[in-house]
Every structure is written in C-alpha cells, then in structure tokens.
Amino acid sequence: MSESTIQIALVLPDLLGTYGDFGNAVVLEKRMTWRGIKAEIVPINYGQPVPDSCDIYVVGGGEDTAQTLAVKHLREHPGLQRAVTKNAVVLGVCAGIQIFGESFTRADNVTHPGMGLIDSTSHAGGSRAIGEVIAEPANGLFEGVLTGFENHQGRTVLGPSARPLAHVKVGTGNDGSVEGAVQGRIVCTYLHGPVLPRNPQLADLLIEWATGTKVAPLDLPAVTAMRAERVRAAS
Amino acid sequence: MNDSPARLPLRTAAAVKLGNLSSTLSQKMGLGAGGMIGGRVALKLDPQALNRLTQGRRVAVVTGTNGKTTSTMMLARAVSALGEVATNHSGANMPDGHVTALSKQPDAPYAVLECDEGYFPAVAGASNPAVAVILNLSRDQLDRVGEVRTIERSLRDTVTALKDCTVVANCDDVMVTSAAWNAQKVVWVATGTGWHHDSASCPRCGNPIQWQGEHWHCTGCDLARPHPNWITTDEAMITPEHHKVELRLTLPGKFNQANAVMASAAAYALGVPTEEAVRRLRGVSNVSGRYRTIQRNGRSARLLLSKNPAGWSETLTVVKEANHPAVLVINAQEADGRDLSWLWDVPFERMQGRTVIASGERATDLAVRLTYAEVEHTIVPDPLKAIDQMPPGAVEVIANYTAFRDLNARAAADE
Numbered sequence: 185m186s187e188s189t190i191q192i193a194l195v196l197p198d199l200l201g202t203y204g205d206f207g208n209a210v211v212l213e214k215r216m217t218w219r220g221i222k223a224e225i226v227p228i229n230y231g232q233p234v235p236d237s238c239d240i241y242v243v244g245g246g247e248d249t250a251q252t253l254a255v256k257h258l259r260e261h262p263g264l265q266r267a268v269t270k271n272a273v274v275l276g277v278c279a280g281i282q283i284f285g286e287s288f289t290r291a292d293n294v295t296h297p298g299m300g301l302i303d304s305t306s307h308a309g310g311s312r313a314i315g316e317v318i319a320e321p322a323n324g325l326f327e328g329v330l331t332g333f334e335n336h337q338g339r340t341v342l343g344p345s346a347r348p349l350a351h352v353k354v355g356t357g358n359d360g361s362v363e364g365a366v367q368g369r370i371v372c373t374y375l376h377g378p379v380l381p382r383n384p385q386l387a388d389l390l391i392e393w394a395t396g397t398k399v400a401p402l403d404l405p406a407v408t409a410m411r412a413e414r415v416r417a418a419s
Numbered sequence: 420m421n422d423s424p425a426r427l428p429l430r431t432a433a434a435v436k437l438g439n440l441s442s443t444l445s446q447k448m449g450l451g452a453g454g455m456i457g458g459r460v461a462l463k464l465d466p467q468a469l470n471r472l473t474q475g476r477r478v479a480v481v482t483g484t485n486g487k488t489t490s491t492m493m494l495a496r497a498v499s500a501l502g503e504v505a506t507n508h509s510g511a512n513m514p515d516g517h518v519t520a521l522s523k524q525p526d527a528p529y530a531v532l533e534c535d536e537g538y539f540p541a542v543a544g545a546s547n548p549a550v551a552v553i554l555n556l557s558r559d560q561l562d563r564v565g566e567v568r569t570i571e572r573s574l575r576d577t578v579t580a581l582k583d584c585t586v587v588a589n590c591d592d593v594m595v596t597s598a599a600w601n602a603q604k605v606v607w608v609a610t611g612t613g614w615h616h617d618s619a620s621c622p623r624c625g626n627p628i629q630w631q632g633e634h635w636h637c638t639g640c641d642l643a644r645p646h647p648n649w650i651t652t653d654e655a656m657i658t659p660e661h662h663k664v665e666l667r668l669t670l671p672g673k674f675n676q677a678n679a680v681m682a683s684a685a686a687y688a689l690g691v692p693t694e695e696a697v698r699r700l701r702g703v704s705n706v707s708g709r710y711r712t713i714q715r716n717g718r719s720a721r722l723l724l725s726k727n728p729a730g731w732s733e734t735l736t737v738v739k740e741a742n743h744p745a746v747l748v749i750n751a752q753e754a755d756g757r758d759l760s761w762l763w764d765v766p767f768e769r770m771q772g773r774t775v776i777a778s779g780e781r782a783t784d785l786a787v788r789l790t791y792a793e794v795e796h797t798i799v800p801d802p803l804k805a806i807d808q809m810p811p812g813a814v815e816v817i818a819n820y821t822a823f824r825d826l827n828a829r830a831a832a833d834e
C-alpha cells in the first residue's frame with residue numbers, strides 16, 4: 185500500500201450534486217480512513233480546472249441545464265479524461281452515465297455529444313423511472329445485491345466495449361433489463377440513495393482498484409440493517 | 420384605504436356557504452383540520468372564487484421554499500395593526516386552502532396568504548396582490564417537485580407581469596434575486612441567509628456566480644446582489660431610514676430573524692410602522708405546533724420541523740447553541756419525498772459529541788448517515804419512545820414533514 189494520500193475528486197458538486205452525491209465521496213474517504221489508508225476529498229467546482237492527478241473521481245447527478253454546463257466544462261478542461269488514460273477510478277451516477285457516453289438525446293430530440301469515456305448512448309424514455317431498484321451484480325463483480333433509488337427519464341444502450349454493472353430484478357435501470365455500465369475502471373449507475381452508502385461492497389471494490397490492495401471487511405451494523413430494510417421494501 | 424370588500428356575487432356566496440359547511444363536516448368526521456376540503460368544494464362550484472374573494476381586499480402573498488408558514492403568521496400579526504386579516508394558518512397553502520381562509524373571514528379588509536411555490540402564478544394572478552414576498556428558493560422533495568430553476572422561471576414571469584405590486588425579495592438568495600430582478604417595484608432585504616448549493620451557475624445566463632463575502636455577481640450578465648433596503652444584523656435590523664430596531668424574537672435562530680425582517684418589510688409596504696410590526700411579531704411563539712415544547716416524564720422536548728437540506732442546516736445551527744440531547748426523526752412518505760439522498764447534503768457532522776437518537780420510519784437510513792458523520796447514536800424508531808429514553812431535562816426533536824405532523828398529532832392527543 186502506498187504511503188501517499190488517496191485523492192477523491194468530487195467533480196462539480198455545485199452542478200452535479202442534486203442527489204446527495206457528496207455522500208459517495210464521504211463513504212470512500214471514511215472507509216479508507218477507518219482502515220488506516222490516508223484519503224482526502226478534493227472538491228472541483230464549476231469554473232476551476234479539473235486536475236488529472238486524483239486517484240478516484242466521483243461524478244453525480246444534476247438538472248438538465250446543470251448537466252449541459254457540466255459537460256461543457258469537462259470537455260474544456262479534460263483532466264478527467266487524461267486521468268482515465270492513467271488508470272484512475274471513476275464513479276458516474278445518474279447524469280454521469282449519460283455524459284460519459286458517446287452522446288445523449290434529450291426529450292426535445294436534441295442530441296448532445298458526451299465525453300466518449302464509455303461505449304454507450306442515452307436517450308429520453310417515454311416515462312420517468314422512479315423508485316427502489318434491486319439488481320444482481322454482473323460477472324460476480326461484487327457480493328450481494330445492488331440496491332438504490334432511481335429517478336431518471338434517460339434510457340441507455342451499451343455498445344460492445346461496455347459491460348452492464350448489474351441485471352435488474354426490480355426497477356428500470358438502463359432499459360428494464362440491465363443497470364449501469366463498467367468499462368475499464370469506470371463504473372456508471374443510475375442508482376442513488378446515494379449508491380455507495382447503500383452498497384459498501386461496490387465502495388470497497390473502487391477502493392481496491394485505487395489502492396491496488398485487498399481490504400478487510402468493515403462491520404457497520406447500521407449499513408447491514410439498512411440494506412436489509414431496503415431490499416425488503418423493494419421486493 | 421380600508422374599503423370594505425366588494426360584496427360577493429350570489430354564486431360565490433353560495434359556493435362559500437357550501438364550502439364552510441363541508442369544512443365543518445370534515446372536522447366533525449375527523450378528516451383532519453378541514454383546512455382544504457371546504458375550499459376544494461367552493462372552487463369546484465365556482466372556479467373564480469379566489470379572484471372574487473380577494474376583490475376589494477389588500478392582499479399579501481408569501482412564497483419560497485422555507486419559512487413560509489412562520490413568515491405568513493408574522494406578517495398577519497403585524498398587519499392586524501391595520502384591521503382584520505384573513506389568513507391561512509395551518510399550512511394549507513394551495514388555492515383551496517386560500518378560498519377556505521378567505522371565506523371564513525369575508526369582511527376582513529386584509530388577506531395574508533401563504534402560497535406553495537408551484538401555485539404562486541395562479542394565486543398571484545387571481546388575487547392581484549399589493550405585496551408579494553419571496554423568501555428563498557432551494558430544492559425540496561427531489562422526486563416530487565419540479566426543478567428549482569423551473570420554479571424560479573415561473574416566479575420571474577409572474578412577478579414581472581404584476582402591476583401595482585411591491586415585491587419583497589431576499590437579495591442574499593441568487594434565485595430569488597433573479598426572480599424579482601425585473602419587477603416594477605422591489606424592496607430588497609438582506610437576510611443573511613441563502614442556500615448556495617443550487618445557484619453555482621446563473622439562472623439567467625448559466626455563467627458562474629462569484630461570491631465575495633456577502634456580495635455576489637454573475638460573471639456573464641448584469642445579475643448581481645442589489646443594494647439592500649433592509650438589512651438583517653445580529654438580533655436586529657436596519658430599516659430603509661437607517662434606524663436600528665432590536666428584534667428580540669420568541670422564536671429561535673437566524674432563520675427566524677430573516678423571516679421577521681422579511682415580514683417587517685412587507686408590513687411596512689402595507690402601511691404598518693416598523694416598531695408596531697416588530698412589537699407584534701415578537702409574540703409569535705408557536706407556528707402550527709413548530710417550536711412547541713411537550714412535557715413527558717420529566718423530559719421537556721422542543722419540536723422543530725425541517726423539510727429539506729437548507730431547513731435542516733438552519734435547524735442544526737439553532738440547536739447547536741445549547742448542547743441538549745437530540746432526537747432526529749426521518750420519514751420518506753410521498754409528502755416528504757421518497758428519496759433520502761438529501762440526508763447526505765445535511766451537515767450532521769455538527770452533532771458530533773452529543774447524545775443523539777435516530778428515529779422515524781427511516782431511522783436506519785439516518786443511522787447510516789450518522790455513522791459516516793462519526794456521530795454516536797442509538798436507533799429508536801418511535802419518536803415518543805426515543806424522547807423517553809433521553810436523560811430527564813431539555814431535548815431537541817427535529818423531524819421532517821410527515822414525521823413532524825404525526826408526532827405533533829400524537830403529542831396533542833396525549834396532552
């Protein structure tokens with residue numbers, strides 16, 4: 185394990201912080217700190233350049249106008265894209281899955297270019313998907329079910345280079361059948377709640393990718409109880 | 420100025436009478452406070468009821484995300500210096516609630532109406548207000564209500580079109596300033612409160628907003644913090660004539676000071692002298708059960724309502740001063756918003772080192788948030804039982820909407 189501090193970039197929390205996305209960064213930071221791994225959150229606000237030196241990037245969800253501004257900013261300051269070529273770990277939630285793709289088309293039929301980080305396209309679905317989601321992680325990526333809350337109009341189609349994150353049991357996800365995307369060390373999901381407090385196994389997977397070290401489990405009774413409660417509520 | 424209200428046309432009069440009757444019936448049948456049902460019937464019988472019922476009255480409409488009920492009550496108290504005031508007290512803040520309140524006091528020459536942000540265009544359009552108060556705009560109930568920017572846009576369009584209306588607006592809130600910017604007559608109030616998380620980019624042109632201390636400006640257009648006419652200072656306010664008036668409120672916290680200054684500015688626009696307004700609103704102590712203190716087995720529990728991140732953030736500041744144990748109560752019913760993501764936008768870290776119980780239907784979600792905030796806590800889902808488990812003495816109870824409503828009803832039943 186390296187002695188240096190793991191830097192968690194919280195990308196544009198002022199634009200893409202609608203769904204408690206700060207929570208994902210806090211969970212990563214605390215789960216590392218509690219295990220003796222030095223970690224810190226680096227907020228990157230709108231108007232600031234995006235560094236390419238962070239270890240983990242957390243990108244959240246936002247309203248349509250905020251999302252458009254965010255893509256513009258991230259394309260003008262391509263630090264995140266450079267970090268990906270250097271094997272950084274990236275979590276994209278809700279808007280993240282749309283703006284990381286090749287393109288996304290809104291309800292007004294206007295297509296916006298994405299950041300081209302994952303092989304996917306998104307478009308507006310007929311109805312808004314709102315509610316609890318339960319999904320089974322694809323390819324044994326991590327233990328236990330994936331749980332979260334979705335609230336989105338977008339539908340996402342994955343190309344051959346991207347794999348789904350999970351298979352939907354309850355809820356909609358990308359298209360009613362699969363949920364999220366994994367490509368290299370980029371993980372995208374429509375789920376919030378936020379997603380990492382709800383799914384500590386996914387948080388630890390990202391931590392293991394970033395540190396290159398296997399981490400021991402953490403016993404947090406509140407988290408176990410909450411997961412059980414949410415799964416019961418959704419079933 | 421005190422014209423008596425125009426006489427109601429027959430159809431409205433009949434609609435109002437039937438409305439009052441069904442309001443009484445619903446109260447008798449235990450269907451709640453009857454605040455909305457009567458108005459709903461009246462509106463169905465006469466869709467123009469709101470327009471007719473406000474004719475000939477001087478109307479003030481109060482809107483915003485947080486503090487509506489308190490500010491409305493404060494303003495109504497202040498305006499009662501001028502004459503009888505019709506007002507919707509119980510948070511029934513949609514048109515049917517307004518019709519109910521107005522028809523109960525058909526002769527009151529003044530009306531002070533709390534209005535849900537979503538209904539503001541319809542209500543302002545129908546009631547031709549002399550004063551419109553816009554407190555603050557931030558996100559509320561994620562999966563239920565439209566985007567903050569959509570609301571700002573609809574308030575802006577409505578306020579810009581209002582004739583002979585004084586808009587009282589919080590210039591420390593970027594969204595509110597944008598909404599009121601083009602109004603014919605604006606009174607700007609520096610409240611010292613604003614939720615910056617939703618206004619990083621300009622609601623008018625999308626460019627970043629830059630803050631320097633209390634001042635802010637858009638880097639892309641001419642939107643900037645206007646020079647305030649009224650200023651909230653620590654426990655006092657500065658009037659447009661540069662007089663300093665001590666507030667000395669019964670209600671706690673900076674947020675209620677902001678509400679009081681907004682209400683004073685609005686009352687002033689309606690003709691109430693400031694000293695008189697402040698004297699009256701000092702007496703406001705219990706707003707539909709909020710801030711009520713209940714006694715249980717030697718515990719004296721103060722009930723506080725907080726509905727969204729901005730509200731919770733303010734309330735945690737209020738309870739920080741005294742280091743009392745706290746019961747935090749969270750539900751996620753339809754009226755609260757089903758998605759609890761917002762818990763992560765609330766700085767619960769401020770509760771570190773205090774005795775805390777996580778309570779409510781979603782106590783475990785809160786417990787997870789508290790765990791990561793490194794706040795020691797226990798879980799007791801029933802809030803009354805949670806109060807009983809605290810050490811005897813003062814306890815702060817902070818609850819979100821349905822949790823507060825249910826707790827308040829149970830506490831009232833026990834008294």
Ligand SMILES: [Zn+2]
Nearest residue numbers: 621624637640
């Ligand atoms: Zn601007």
